[in-house]
Amino acid sequence: MAQIGDMGERRFGRVNWLGLYTLAQREVMRFVAVWTQTLLAPLVTAGLFLSIFTLAIGSQRGDVMGVPFLHFLAPGILMMTVMQNAFANTSSSLVISKVQGNIVDTLMPPLSPLEIVAGYIAGGVLRGLFVAFAIGLILILALGIGIAHPLWALVFVFLGATFLAALGVLAGIYANKFDQMAAITNFIVTPLSFLSGTFYSIERLPPVMQAISHANPIFYMIDGLRYGVIGQSDSSPYLGLAVGIGACAAMIFLCWALIKSGTRLKP
Template sequence: MHDTNHQIDMGTRRFGRWNTLGLYTLASREVQRFLAVWTQTLMAPLVTAGLFLVIFSIAIGPQRGDVMGVPYTHFIAPGLLMMTVIQNAFANTSSSIVISKVQGNIVDTLMPPLSPLEMVIGYLAGGVARGAFVAVAIWLGLALVLGIGLAHPFYALAFIVIGASLVGAIGIVAGIFANKFDQMAAITNFIITPLAFLSGTFYSVESLPKGLYEVTHFNPFFYMIDGVRYGVLGVSDSSPALGLAVVTGTAVAISALAWWMFRTGYRLKA
């Protein structure tokens, strides 16, 4: 009788086929994870971004002059903002899953009546929220220090949210694939960091040789950084509409892969 009542009670917490209570609980857990250690997850990235901005401004800014019609310091600022979003959105989803696997409590997420899509959305909510927190904080700092506003708010918001979703989905896939912390570190160091740094954060891709210029346009991180630069400064190396389409399509594809991993239990079930 107890089990029957429990099943009926769980049913009342659904909206159609969606387990709204379970989805909210998972998303809330993912947000509370990074808020509980905000000095590490939010404050540290802000300090790092600020140091990058100061160092590049002092070392290169005076000699570099304007880039695409804006001061070099202003040019790299949106790239640093988006690069920080990329790193934090990836870290939030990937660390959550790989820590649960290493500690052996991933079953606590897999056993509740959550569909694969609900699990993907729940994890992505944490990654997007962390990325958005960092983005807003950095932008406020840039507005105060450099006087940078928002030339195209819609594009800035769209690229930050969809870009964080894309990288968060990559984090889910990486977290499911990795069984140890050193495997996770290898993915971060050899895939995520190079893609983020070699995407026009510190330079305009127009200055690249022909081969590298073409290769860069196959990097979705380039479109994220270029899109945020357009949203903040109003200048870009490529069409923002094309970039938004590329980022959205890639985010959907990677999220579908994450959904398949949860659905099949790939590297999750013994």
């Protein structure tokens, strides 16, 4: 099989910027067109999480890492929501295209495998950033949470969205049906995000569970965002930055290799 996206000599330079922009624009318009499901619904979900924790244990729980429990909790919920939406955007786009049989419309244009990966990930990252901005604004206005290190917070939101968007591309490549995608979401993505310090400090875990958490790259992204928001974290933000960049690079490389070989993408 010829390499996907290899259409012979490229007459538009090393990067097909127009094609990349068009693919990214299509992915953005997908979630903007149904904004009540893709942008409003995550805000409601995050608000419900905060409301439930406030009513259930907010007033009974002491400070965590020197800040009120809800201030500690908010960055974890924000990052969890961002990552889930970034994953959903890329994975659903690929699976829908495969189910409807129009995946060829993406694979046939003169786009290199890396450009295809970048286009899909761009859509997922932008959806994650939109959600992060909206939730962050609500947290600042409703809870009075300040941002201790804005640049760190932005970097880790970007890394988290990129990692899960790339993981969504990988899942979309392997899943041929919606029930397969649901299995990946329920048994891989959700446990990884929930068991990564979203609702607790891993210092409270037994040593074995702490070791497992430290092997989860999502932990470092949630922990890094927590550092950016409240100025406290379980691990060094520099270590989190290194792990986040490495995890994103590895995931993007794997997506590139699979698309280049055409694995599970043939009509």
